[in-house]
Amino acid sequence: MSDRDPLNDLGFDGPASARVYDYSLGGKDNYGPDRSAASDALDAYSVAHLLPRENRKFMRRAVRYLLDAGVRQFVDLGCGLPGKGNVHDLAHGADPDAKVVYVDNDPVAVVHFQSLLHSVPGATAINADARHPDAILSHPELTALIDFDRPVGILMISMLDWIPDEDDPDTLVAAFREALSPGGHLVICDFLSDNLSEADRATHRELTERYGISLTFRSSERFKGFFDGLNLVEPGLVLAPEWRPDRPYDPPSGWLLAGVGRKP
Numbered sequence: 469m470s471d472r473d474p475l476n477d478l479g480f481d482g483p484a485s486a487r488v489y490d491y492s493l494g495g496k497d498n499y500g501p502d503r504s505a506a507s508d509a510l511d512a513y514s515v516a517h518l519l520p521r522e523n524r525k526f527m528r529r530a531v532r533y534l535l536d537a538g539v540r541q542f543v544d545l546g547c548g549l550p551g552k553g554n555v556h557d558l559a560h561g562a563d564p565d566a567k568v569v570y571v572d573n574d575p576v577a578v579v580h581f582q583s584l585l586h587s588v589p590g591a592t593a594i595n596a597d598a599r600h601p602d603a604i605l606s607h608p609e610l611t612a613l614i615d616f617d618r619p620v621g622i623l624m625i626s627m628l629d630w631i632p633d634e635d636d637p638d639t640l641v642a643a644f645r646e647a648l649s650p651g652g653h654l655v656i657c658d659f660l661s662d663n664l665s666e667a668d669r670a671t672h673r674e675l676t677e678r679y680g681i682s683l684t685f686r687s688s689e690r691f692k693g694f695f696d697g698l699n700l701v702e703p704g705l706v707l708a709p710e711w712r713p714d715r716p717y718d719p720p721s722g723w724l725l726a727g728v729g730r731k732p
């Protein structure tokens with residue numbers, strides 16, 4: 469775990485993942501270091517421009533799927549900055565009584581959500597680190613809204629890639645998975661290592677060194693473990709655009725793997 473304390477450090481002296489991602493989606497809540505990092509990544513990889521939308525579109529399809537399956541409670545871990553079609557927009561569109569808790573360890577992202585949600589009943593945002601599941605699951609703002617005895621959708625959308633293996637992502641995913649009751653779902657979309665070329669890996673090392681932020685790409689085998697004990701919803705673990713597409717889509721980048729598991 470790095471020495472930086474993301475819960476208290478606003479991180480304006482360098483790029484922050486939520487703001488880099490916001491910039492790559494055409495958002496306005498980003499600054500010079502975020503734009504430089506995003507531009508360098510967009511220039512370095514031919515598929516980079518596809519990733520933010522592949523990710524966001526998968527998230528929306530997955531949330532709609534869960535809503536159709538009757539899920540009315542959502543915990544969005546690593547929610548980032550608000551954008552278009554946030555989880556609570558979709559959930560409240562289907563059911564105004566749906567409950568949504570956003571979680572991020574970036575205080576700037578959380579404040580933006582809190583401001584957006586201040587007059588929205590049934591939704592809140594908390595500043596917490598996904599590496600501490602117990603603190604999140606027992607957080608009073610979460611327990612006030614979410615009842616884990618009923619189905620909950622836990623979203624980890626481009627979040628686990630920020631958690632290096634040394635911080636033991638398997639244990640944190642297991643803790644959230646175990647909190648689910650039958651009918652609850654775990655939704656994951658994350659960077660896949662299977663299709664990376666040697667040149668991509670070298671560029672990744674170079675960008676990591678330049679910006680001091682590191683993403684972890686994982687194999688499809690590794691992803692399967694995150695869904696231990698859950699039933700993978702059809703079509704299983706696939707490239708993000710191939711997960712229950714609702715319209716024709718461009719050729720996938722091959723870099724984002726996505727899946728939804730249901731607790732039996």
Ligand SMILES: C[S@@+](CC[C@H](N)C(=O)[O-])C[C@H]1O[C@@H](n2cnc3c(N)ncnc32)[C@H](O)[C@@H]1O
Pocket residue numbers: 485486489523524527545546547548549571572573574577596597598599624625626627630631
């Ligand atoms: C690329 S953004 C994804 C935003 C959103 N989930 C989406 O896909 O549209 C990654 C987010 O994960 C957050 N994050 C990274 N590590 C985290 C951690 N340990 N705990 C909570 N959030 C984390 C970052 O601050 C950032 O907002």
